Amino acid sequence: MAAGRYRLAVARGCPWANRTMIVRRLLGLESALSMGICGPEHDWRSWTFDLDPGEKDPVLGIHWLREAYEKAVPGYDRGVTVPAIVDIPSGGVVTADFRRITLDLEGEWGAYHRDGAPDLYPDELRDEIEEVSALVYEDVNNGVYRCGFASTQTAYEEAYRKLFDRLDWLSERLRARRYLVGDTITEADIRLWPTLARFDAVYHNHFKCNRNKLSEMPVLWAYARDLFQTPGFGDTIDFTQTKQHYYRVHTDLNPSRIVPAGPDTSGWLTKHGREELGGRPFGDGTPPGPPPAPERVAPGHGAG
Ligand SMILES: N[C@@H](CCC(=O)N[C@@H](CS)C(=O)NCC(=O)O)C(=O)O
Numbered sequence: 001m002a003a004g005r006y007r008l009a010v011a012r013g014c015p016w017a018n019r020t021m022i023v024r025r026l027l028g029l030e031s032a033l034s035m036g037i038c039g040p041e042h043d044w045r046s047w048t049f050d051l052d053p054g055e056k057d058p059v060l061g062i063h064w065l066r067e068a069y070e071k072a073v074p075g076y077d078r079g080v081t082v083p084a085i086v087d088i089p090s091g092g093v094v095t096a097d098f099r100r101i102t103l104d105l106e107g108e109w110g111a112y113h114r115d116g117a118p119d120l121y122p123d124e125l126r127d128e129i130e131e132v133s134a135l136v137y138e139d140v141n142n143g144v145y146r147c148g149f150a151s152t153q154t155a156y157e158e159a160y161r162k163l164f165d166r167l168d169w170l171s172e173r174l175r176a177r178r179y180l181v182g183d184t185i186t187e188a189d190i191r192l193w194p195t196l197a198r199f200d201a202v203y204h205n206h207f208k209c210n211r212n213k214l215s216e217m218p219v220l221w222a223y224a225r226d227l228f229q230t231p232g233f234g235d236t237i238d239f240t241q242t243k244q245h246y247y248r249v250h251t252d253l254n255p256s257r258i259v260p261a262g263p264d265t266s267g268w269l270t271k272h273g274r275e276e277l278g279g280r281p282f283g284d285g286t287p288p289g290p291p292p293a294p295e296r297v298a299p300g301h302g303a304g
Pocket residue numbers: 013014015016046047079080081082083096097098
């Protein structure tokens with residue numbers, strides 16, 4: 001790894017990209033690994049840097065993220081996804097494996113972690129982190145998509161049941177412990193949280209995940225608020241762009257492309273009371289400082 005050599009391409013709406021943004025913030029990798037933010041909407045050709053001046057990423061000099069995939073693999077004709085790590089000198093994508101990216105930031109990028117960076121993937125907890133995360137991936141992270149894109153009533157109901165059974169299981173697990181694994185924030189929390197952050201704004205309605213809102217599940221709602229209010233989590237969330245992404249890109253689910261005005265997001269900032277459970281959010285480390293100015297969420301797009 002070399003500081004300044006790679007660029008992380010993300011979109012604020014995407015939960016898989018959100019994980020990488022959180023890890024980058026918690027570890028203080030902002031100056032070693034720069035970040036390009038794609039706009040929330042795209043057509044079948046996929047993501048573009050339309051939010052940037054001239055609609056081009058200022059570092060990579062491209063409009064379509066596809067161009068970086070094509071640089072790496074001439075004639076590339078498969079999916080273009082975020083998150084992706086792009087090698088700046090060659091302009092080509094080096095990995096778009098979202099499972100790998102956060103683990104690499106935690107491991108390979110160790111030399112560039114800030115002072116006080118937490119250990120998000122402690123050796124002794126890895127098995128448990130992976131065990132919990134596999135269930136969370138199947139039933140929750142991917143589960144909401146399986147509800148939303150089910151093509152039969154049976155498939156939808158099966159995904160819905162597994163999703164809410166797993167959320168009930170998570171609520172039980174988190175009732176008396178502040179974080180999912182151990183007593184500090186780990187990869188396991190970072191993998192679950194982006195789905196919870198999008199739940200009421202998107203999945204409850206758009207993907208028909210509507211047994212309950214997150215805000216009606218007291219333990220999970222408090223857990224999600226606790227992390228939202230932890231530096232590095234809530235400051236990555238742009239509810240406006242997130243809703244624009246889902247409601248305008250999935251025209252099969254939302255043919256009118258109208259983006260809902262709600263829900264009220266002020267609840268994210270209310271007291272959660274989870275400090276009483278103990279836990280040490282950053283272990284022996286410290287919280288990160290505020291995000292660099294160009295990466296701050298636009299006024300009115302966050303919670304409040
Ligand atoms: N599907 C990717 C995970 C990342 C992903 O699905 N990202 C979505 C956005 S949340 C994406 O970029 N989709 C491509 C598109 O919308 O064109 C993978 O399995 O590696």
